[in-house]
Amino acid sequence: MNELPSLRDRLSTRIIASSLAALTVMLCMIGWTLWLSWQLEGAAAAINDTGSLRMRANGIAIELLQSDTSHANQALAGLRAQRDTLDRLKRGVPSRPLFLPDAADIRAQMAQVEATWENQLKPAITLGLAQGRADAYLAVLPGFIDKADRLVRMIETDNAAKTNLLRLSQAVLIGVASVGTLAMIYLLYLWIISPVLNLQEGLRRMAGREFSVRLPVESNDEFGLLAQGFNRMADELEGLYRDLENRVQKKTALLANQNRELGALYDMAAFLNQPNDIDALCRGFLQRVMKEFNADGGSIRVTDPLGDKLHLVVSEGLSSDLEDTEHCMKINACFCGAATRQGVVVIQDFRKLSQTEQYRCASEGFKGLSVFRIVTQDAVLGSFSLHYRNTRTIAPAEAQLLETLGQHLGVALDNRRLSAKARQLAVAEERNLVAQGLHDSIAQGLNFLNLQVQMLDSAVEREQWDEVREIVPLLRTGVDESYQDVRELLVNFRTKLGQGEMLAAVEDTVARFRRQSGIEVTLKVDDLEGAPLPPEQQLQVLFILQEALSNIRKHANASRVQVTIHNRRDFEMRIDDNGEGFDPAEVAQRGEHHVGLNIMQERAQRLSATLVLESSPGKGTHIRLALPRTERQAA
Structure with missing residues (x-):
């Protein structure tokens, strides 16, 4: 880019200088x-005086011709005025x-007039x-x-x-003004309009795709620089226009390549x-990558947990011998581990490397190899390789795509x-809950049956038939309760919502509990304002309800149960019974372990x-499950 013209060559300098010259001439x-x-x-005033x-000289002559005193005074006044x-x-x-005009003859004539007045007229007036x-x-x-007069x-x-x-002078001033x-x-x-017209004509021709047009550079002022800039622009546009088709083709190819990458x-993401x-x-990943990059073979390897070995997961285009040999190899044994x-x-090209025979893929006829890491945000999981039977150059954009x-x-x-x-x-958590459920129900029932069988065996050996008759009903009751526990567990395991x-x-x-236990159950549901819970949370709520009713059936000796559900912005379920109740502090002091309550607590935590469980002897048990709005999941 050219610098600004010098102060002498600037158009503004010439305009100001010519304007000042014209102003100076006009002012002069x-x-x-x-x-x-x-x-x-x-001079006109001098002519008058x-x-x-x-x-005044004639007037003094008239006053002198009068002989009275008043005319003499007027003559003296005229004398003084003449002097002034x-x-x-x-x-x-x-x-x-x-x-008076500044001319020698006029000054000389004035001196004669003054001398005549002083030397002749003034003495004559005094004498007269x-x-x-x-x-x-x-x-x-x-x-x-x-x-x-002269x-x-x-x-x-x-x-x-x-x-x-x-x-x-006025005529000359008019002429100078006109000529100026x-x-x-x-x-x-010459300085402004002509260059502007030339520039306008150049732009018109340029708009008509006449890119060979050039402006004459006739000065070093701003318009000269503008003409030079126009010519440079015309040169560049002409070059751009010549290369436009080539550039469009390159840009089209670049966009096509980018679209292909996208x-x-x-x-691949789909x-x-x-x-x-x-x-x-x-x-599937390997097949798609090989097809996209025209590879003749490929493999995917992952590192072991210790990070010192690579295990071959899948391969394409590689011989079975190569797969068997490199099924598991040290991470530093080849390029796949190095990547x-x-x-x-x-x-x-493997041929350019020394000791080519140590690379098995080279011995199988592959000339080129590209290996890229398989990474997550935190770790390197392995690598995938592409094998080529002919030499192939991986462009930077292709390498970036393969890394992605x-x-x-x-x-x-x-x-x-x-x-x-x-x-x-x-699965582990559910198995734990299943184990707890089995331990709390069937295991305890079987333990009771085992004890009763031992007592029955002892009574038979002692031929205590009255005691046998007492034990048999207990065995039947235990078997019935165990059978009922098994049915409840099966129902719980199969429940899907x-x-x-x-x-x-x-x-x-609730209806099944009412049929099995004969206990009166009241169900109250307020489900008018709340959104439905997702199936997983619904299932956990149902499991907690089933476990609570099972505990009531086994331990409470209750005659009435009330189940209340409020599904608003917060979800709440209450289970109240009028059974025997218990003292939680006393139970905890005795060190008793209530598996059913633990199961309900674990399910509540998953929710x-x-x-909250509240109970006291003789006042029943009250269970409250509360799910706040901040923990509710979208259904």
Whole structure:
């Protein structure tokens, strides 16, 4: 980019300089004409005062011809006035203005007039006033008047010459103004309008795709720089227009490549989100990557928990011998392990490496290899490799895409592992609850039956038939209770709820308890304002209700039970009975372990709810399950 023009070459400098020159000429011409006008005005006043010399001299002659005293005084006044007029003409009065023209002959004539007045007329007036006669004054008066008339004519002649000079100056001023205006118009056209018109014409031709147009650079001012910039722009546009098709093709190819990458990422993400097992997931991933990048073989390997070995998960295009040999290998044994520690490994041609025979994939005819890590946010899970029978260059964009695909695969594998762990944890938790349920119901019943059988065996050996008859009903009752516990457990294990089915399941559970126990049960449900719980939370609420009713049947000896459910913004379930009750502190002091209550507490924790049990001897038991609105899950 060019710098700004120098101060001398700037258009603004030329315009200001020409304007100042024109202003200076005009001010000089106007000042000259004003000076001439001032001179003419002062000379005109001098002509008037010089004419008054003649009039006043004649007036003094008339006063001298009168012999009385009053006329003598007027003659003396005229004498003084004549002296004052001569002094004004001699000194000049710039304020009027009044002054004689600055010419030697006029100044000489003025001196003669003054000398004639002082040497001839003034003594004659004094003599005439003394003698009462005007003969002497009248004798010299014609000479004074003649000299005064000559002075007036000389001043008038000088004024006429200055008047002609003033008119000439005005004509010259008009000519200078006209010529200056024309010159300024021409200069403005030359400096501004013509370059603007050239630029406009260039832009018009440029708009018509005539990219060969160039502007003439005729100056070093702003318009010269603008013309140079226009020419550079025209050069660049011409070059761009020539290369436009090539650039469009390159851009189209780039966009197509980016669209291909985005499509590959979208397809891979859609595949990885499908519910496949790890083997199918890895095989599908490898097949798609090989197809996308035209690979002849490939493999996916994962690290063991210790991080020192790589296990082959799936492979494509590799021989069975290679799969068997490298099914499990040290992490530092080959490039696949190196990639997990160092990042991307790209081998364009194995033949350029030393000791090529130590690489099994090279011995199978593969010339190129690319290995990328399988990573998650926190760890490296393994690597996947692409094998090429011909040399192939991996572009940076392709390498970035493959690294991204490795991250997607890592996240998918990690999700599969986390899902498997979650399922194992859920199974373990449910097994724990099942074990607790078996221990609390069937195990205790079987223990009771075992004790009664031992007592029955002892009574039979002793032939205590009365005692046998007492034990047999107890055995029958124990078997019936164990059978009923088994049925309850089976019902609990098989219970499955869909969205919005909890109320019907609660009603079935209450009805079944009423039939099995014969206890009066009241169910109150307030479900008008609350949203339904999700199926998982509904199922846990139902399990807690079933466990609570089972405990009432076994231990409470109650005759009445009330179940109350409030499903509003907060969810609450209350189970109250009028049974025997117990002292929780006394039970805890005895160290008794109530498995059923523990099961309900664990299920409440899985709900993120609170379970409160209140009981006292003879006043029944009250259970309250509360699920706050902040812990409710969306159904």
